[in-house]
Amino acid sequence: MQDYKKWLVERFIIERKRFDRSGVYAYTQRAMAYNSNKIEGSTLTPEQTASLFDSGTLPQSDDYYRAKDVEEMNGHFLMFNYMLDTLDEELTPELIKHLHYELKTGVFEDRANGYAIGDYKKRPNMVGMYRTTLPQDVEMEMNQLLKWYREQNKNMRTLAEFHAKYEAIHPFQDGNGRTGRMIMFRESLKNPDILPFIVLDENRSQYIDGLKQYREEQKVDKLVSLMQKEAEEYYQQCKYFMG
Template sequence: MNDYKKWLTERFRIERQRFDRSGVYAYTQRAMAYNSNKIEGSTLTPEQTASLFDNGTLPQNDNYYRAKDVEEMNGHFLMFNCMIDTLDEPLTENLIKRFHHELKSGVFEDRANGYAIGAYKERPNMIGMYKTVLPNQVSEEMGKLLDWYEQQEKNLDVLAEFHARYETIHPFQDGNGRTGRMILFRECLINPDLKPFIILDVNGEKYIDGLKEYRENQKTEKLVSLMNQEIEDYYTQCKYFMND
């Protein structure tokens, strides 16, 4: 398992440095950016995402592109690179804020709306019908969450609970799911008993159900089951690149 993750991390760094758009780094960038943004309502297709990542352009289309979708896709690419660059750093509030800044700093709509970028939310927000932690309580609750997480033996149950609690806090005005899923990927890369995964948009309903299960019953069975499924899927995709 650790050999697999060592190989993966090395390939990410080497291929990124070489501007390689044909290997596992590019595959992961495209897949994670597409699926994580799609879960949040992005209208871009996998092909459009790939074109944006590969050469910074979008194919001609009779439909309009939403500027926010393009800006957030580019921001996700940058957030992934930031994650790779900071694997040796501890998971802290400041690091999570850096992820958010990379994701959102180029999004005009968020800036025009006065959203805090790379900083905790300043206005109350909700997840559907569910209230989240109030802005003046976010820093305290995030501190408690990270303190708790640091003391745990890292496994999927703990990771699922961390993620569900993070999403319940909803520390940012927008971009909580994407930063949260990036943290999941990162923690799986650096902890010896975990394997990385990407939550696919086709499993979005299972993902939402898993978060709901924790919010209502403090259980993580559905999230852990989904994570195990996604671990196998991502590993299968990575094995293709191991045969080069």
């Protein structure tokens, strides 16, 4: 599987440089951006996502587009590219903040609301009925989380636990899920014992259940099961481009 991941990263880099919109780089960009934003409530369709990525335009339609959905979709494309550019670097608070910056810097609504862009949250927030880490404690908890992660053997279970802890901290005002899922994809490319995967919107309920299981039971069985299923699905999609 290391050959598969090596091929994948090489194709990402080559196709991006060539502005190739027909290969696995473009497929992955579109699939990640569509599904990750859709999980968070985006109204854009796969076709609209593809059009934004391919040409920077939206198809002519009688529908109204939410500006925030378009801005966040474009931000997601940029976040993916930044992830690719920094793949050889260590996962640090600065790198994570910059992922958030790429996602959110062009979002007018967030800037107008005074949200911190590319920095940790300044106001308390919640995930549904769950409280998250208070702003004054985020830096300390993120540093502890990254220290813990550096000391672990990297596998699916470790990554699932990292993600669940990250989501419980909820370090940013908005965009936590999308940055968190991008980190998972990044780490799955970097580590030999983790296969890359995309969390699909069609599996959103399983994903939410997995995060809930960790909050309530400190277990990641459901998340790991989902990640393994998603990794097989993504591999089957990638095989199409292998020729």
